Amino acid sequence: MTVQNIRALPKQAAAEDPSSPKKTSPTGSSSAPKISTLVLAPAIALAKPSQLLRIVREQAPTALLGCISLGALFLFWYLGTKYKVDFYIRFKNVPTPYAVLEEARTVGLSNKFFINVVDSLRRIISGFLIAILIGVPLGLVIGKYRLVRDLYMPAIEVLRPIPAIAWVPMAIMLWPTNEASIVFITFIGAFFPILLNTVHGVHSMDGVLIRAGRCLGANEVKLFWYVILPGTLPHIFTGLAVGMGVAWVSLIAAEMISGQYGVGYYTWEAYSLVNYPAIVLGMITIGILGLLCSGAIRLVGFIAMPWLAYSVGSKR
């Protein structure tokens, strides 16, 4: 029973640890369960509470450090505005957390702010999904075939560094509706990281796997589906996480077009009315939404790649 438990533990730990599949250190993942089971020996009969407790124990440092990380940021802001620090960096005019909270209270009452959030999420997710649909297949093909790579990469490398805000006038002219223009700009943000990470993923794949697949009689389509795609998934998910971040970064540029609704627009309008607390509220909202979206991607990645929990790379 105990032995079984110890063996089963790493799997369960991995399975029930959605937020940080990669964070467990080699020492942590191999020794920590043993210690915890030893310590918790009396409780082993009650398997469930013990597991829960252990998960809490393993997660506690992560959660604690997370709180410290965010807390330090908040403290920096709070102290900076409280003492109106003026030492090259100047907090004199930065709104205080309290002013932002007040602003949040006033807009929180209106469902207009909720519409802003929903609109922005819809735009980001649309642009992001289109970026996946185009970026991943294109990246796989570019990575696999040299001819395709030589044909596409120069154009991609030219388009890649163009900032989102520079695309605004072209986006208006290219697309028939405002929504399409906005989605296009968030797409541009997400597309390149996804594409390039996919290409990189194909390149860094172990050639042995592809040869093995060929020897076992896989045709090109099967090779892509059963070997290259799964082998590239970790890189693709890195690309997705980065792409999601950049999509949010380009949100203000995108929603300058909107003229109505969207967190990016809200922030932009606050700037044109010089309402500093509202600007900060917009910034924080974008930050939180971005965090949630990245979290969702990591969760999906974890579910899509269960084998990673056992791979050597994950126990770095």
Next chain:
Amino acid sequence: MGVARLARIEFGIFALLMGACIAVGPERARAETTLQIGIGTQNTTTNTVTGGIVLKELGLLEKHLPKTGKYQDFKYSLSWQNFTSGPPVTNGMMADNIQIGMMGDYPLLVNGATGQATGNETQLVAIIAYNAYGGGNGIVVHKDSPYFDLADLKGKNVSVPFGSAAHGMILHALQMHGLTPDFWNLVSQSPEIGSTNLQEKRIDAHADFVPFPELLPFRGFARKIYDGADTKIPTFHGVVVRKDFGEKYPEIVTAYIEALMEANDWVRQNPKLAAEKVEQWTSINKEVVYIFLGSGGIMTLDPTIKSAWVDAMKEDYTVLQKLNLIKPLNIDAWVNDKYVRQAFKDQGLDYDSQLKSLANYDMTGNDPVCNVPVTHPAEAGQIWIDGGDILTFSSPACTLTAVKKYTADGKKLDAVYLVDHELGIKVFADAAFYAIGGKDPKSPEVVPFLLKRNAEDYVAKNGGKVATYADALEGVAGASH
């Protein structure tokens, strides 16, 4: 290269300071004798040019800055910072990167209120240019659209830069016509975005401030269907300074206003040259610059702060307040005419008499086609001949006759200006509507209007018919033979 290196060094210092994370040394290092003055300009907003780009290019501020007394050892470092709207200037002023800024009436209010709320008080010290009846702000539609009047925009998508003078204008226009805010679907778009959207027919109408309501029609894809002059509420651009800066260096603020006055004189004395130079400096077409700042132009250059402007601002403030777009503002404490009075005194001019005057410099001269002196500026017209002079004519009919004549002579015309009979503002002749053939059939009267509605009203009252530019040209051709 140099800038990049500087930025890197600056970043390095910044990182070092942040890393150290100790708050000592409250004052930034600043050489005793070098005074950095940040000036926030709006070069593309044509009626602020005499407070910004003209001063910069002609070196007028340097000329007027004090160099004696306590300023003896001062070395001035002027930092001209250009933006396309007021809010970034306000932002810079709150951060104390900009000490002198210029913007339109509504952004000025936001500037004052933000300053008072954040302990960065600013003061309105002078006006750059005004239109006493609200002209300059306007609503434009795509030239192919079927909209000719405010009423045609019911239920349509209209964009305006929120918080701008144009925003205030359309709020007033709605109130004036007894319309509710849901009359149309109003969204916020900056001039750049709104112009592109209008060109692509993605919005039905775009309301904007100087120079866009004239610039977009001039560039050939838009039609102005409403002018702020209809609201009869003054609009203007003004100069704000940080209060602490003004109190510390009053002579510099006065010097700035004196430079502004000299720039105004320069424009009035050389309107054609000024329009050409401003086009060169700001890329706004000279014909558009001239319709605002030329003789009899839509804007009057006058630095005095008239009580009517202060009253207008108090009314504007209530508009913003109703929409919950502005913090509290003590307008009387914010307006300060001390510096502009001092500037008039220094120049030996009478401030109080200028305060009462609403006179612009008028279109004058001799009509070279009808051979009469130009005596009624409100009926005069002007033709800008490509590569040549700006000629003034005594009446719309004479102007159009001249257009026919010069075109027949093979001359290319840059622009033809007439004065709107109803709104009293200069209009581009090819964008106007005309009432022709009224009253006396022998000498057909040609009466120009910006708005089709006004031309129709005039015809209903006086007879005749409504005509386009082409029709009106035909009409005068018939008369001259």
